[in-house]
Amino acid sequence: MENQIFHLQYAIDTFYFLVCGALVMWMAAGFSMLEAGLVRSKSTTEILTKNVALFAIACTAYLVVGYDIMYDGGILLKDIALDGAENADAMVAKVLADSAEAGFDGDSVYSNASDFFFQVVFVATAMSIVSGAVAERMKLFAFLIFAVVMTAFIYPMEGSWTWGGKSVFGMFSLGDDFGFSDFAGSGIVHMAGAAAALAGVILLGARKGKYTKDGKINPIPGANLPLATLGTFILWMGWFGFNGGSVLKLGDIGNANSVAMVFLNTNAAAAGGVIAALFVAKILFGKADLTMVLNGALAGLVAITAEPSTPSPMMATIIGAVGGVIVVFSILFFDKIRIDDPVGAISVHGVVGLWGLLAVPLTNDGANFVGQLVGAGVIFAWVFVTSFIVWILIKAIMGIRISEEEEYEGADIGECGMEAYPEFTSAR
Template identity: 85%
Template sequence: MENNIFELQYALDTFYFLVCGALVMWMAAGFAMLEAGLVRSKSTTEILTKNVALFAIACTAYLVVGYEIMYDGGMFLKDIALDGAKTAEGLTAAVLAESAEAKFDGGSVYSNASDFFFQVVFVATAMSIVSGAVAERMKLWSFLLFAVVMTAFIYPMEGSWTWGGKSVFGMYSLGDDFGFSDFAGSGIVHMAGAAAALSGVILLGARKGKYGKDGKITPIPGSNLPLATLGTFILWMGWFGFNGGSVLKLGDVANANSVAMVFLNTNAAAAGGVIVALIVARLMFGKADLTMALNGALAGLVAITAEPSTPTPLMATIIGGIGGLIVVFSIITLDKMKIDDPVGAISVHGVVGLWGLLAVPLTNDGASFFGQIMGAITIFVWVFVTSFIVWMVIKMIMGIRVSEEEEYEGVDIGECGMEAYPEFTGK
């Protein structure tokens, strides 16, 4: 009887993991649509190409080496090809043998393959954050080369210090020494992606015409706000898998209630972010700014990601609302600093990601502000410095920015040889 319970629990938790992973994978479509809508029409094909290619690269690089670095997962291609235990039959036999030898205590049990699938789509999410920030002026192949290093090494290393439980170069443990907590990745995924993006943007420079010599900022509106809105709703939906799957278990009353609360709080925070961002934009600009509302939704989602299980729904709304407030001022401030981020990714995922980490101790007694700050510093410094070095090496080898002529004509033609809207002559 106990063995039957174990098998049922195993099947249910594995299935839940896979469904949530599929929802997170769908966020790749959300990023693609959001970024395609917020760039100019002449840059649309290239940004879509980047999003498709980076997802494929992330999945492959993390399979070959990244998962091993982060979790000692042993999912190398050579293992899958040569080791029978990596097949479905081999895994089944190993699990059943283990369950027969040990008493099942009702803990989290699921297929290692489902764990890898869930983890790999998180890696792709972190890399997707970078693509929007460097849009419209970065060379496609330089970006894809960076994606290999980011997903195979930079992200897995900081992930090994946090979710992987390893010490930071043998010096200290974020979890054991400082109690650092990041439930689903406000810092580990989102702030890390933003740190990589910021380093690239600094080296890359702004789009031509964005900033005048007199300090004037020239807005460069996106080409398709309906597409950007669709992308935001896709991301909003995918986030239920992002946060909900991070519970890691479904098949008992306590965890089912935890999953339900995570879904509720994730949605509440997004709603709070939209409302506050829209109100702040109205007060500052005198108009209802759609792009700020969209970024407010994403900011609310990023803010609650570090701890969506312990807040009350009202507190989750407040945490998301503060994220919506922060993102408006952050976008304006970075613009004044001449940091050109076409989609606001650094503000949404980086600045608000930090807020998400700092909000954890407000509802989770097991976390401290000092521990959260130590975690944030460790993640940001590692990702920013290593990314800056990688960008610099790529710049010296093959360059990272397209020519001024290619930028003027549009990277669609220069990088991809085709336009997204060939019947539309406007640039």
């Protein structure tokens, strides 16, 4: 009877991990649609190509190298199945031993393969953040080369210091020494992606015509706001897997209640972000700004990601609303200092990601503001500096920016040789 219960728990927790991973994978579609909607039509094909290719690269690079760096157990180097378990008792013993080795003390039990799948889609999410910030002027293959380094090395290293439980270069532990806490990745995933994006954007420069010599800022509207809105709703939906799966377990009453609360708070924070961004935009611009509203939803989601399990629903709404306010002012600030980010990714994922980390101690007694700041500083410094170095090397070797002519005609023609929205077709 005990083995049957264990088998059921193992099956439920493994299946839950896989379903949540699939939801997070679906966020790749959300990023693609959001970015395609917020750039000009002449760069749409290149945006879509980048998002499909980066997902494939992230999955492969993390499979071969990244997972081993992050958890000392590369999927190609370590048995991930239950080989050698000749009977049910041996299987139970092996799963419990593997779970304890992973630090779960037998409480969370699921297939190692499901754990890898759930982890790898997070890596792809971090890289997707970079895509939107460098849109419309970066060379496709320069971006993809950076994606290899980011997903195989840069992200796994900072992940090993946080979720992997390793010390930072053997000096100190963010979790044990400082109490750093990031439930589902406001810093580890989102701020890391934004730091890599910021390094690239600084070297890349702004799109032609975005800023004038006299200090004027020229808005460059996106080509398809319905598509951007669809992308936002896809991301909103995928975030339930992002945060909900990070509970790591479903197969008992306590964790089932925790999962339900995470889902509730994730949704509440997104709603709070939308409402706050809508009102701030109305106050500042005199009108509702859809792009700010969409970024407000994403800001609310990023803000709650660091700790969606301990706040009350009302507190989660407030945390999301603060994120919605922050993101509007952050986008305006980066424009003012001439950092061109076509989709607001650095503000949504970086600035609001920091807010998410700092909000953790408000509801989680196990965290403190000093520890959160130290963790945020380590993540940002590592990712920004290493990314900056990699971007410089790529720039020196092959260049990172398309030509002025290609930018004028659109990245679609120059990089992909086809248009997403051809105005005319000819047939013979």
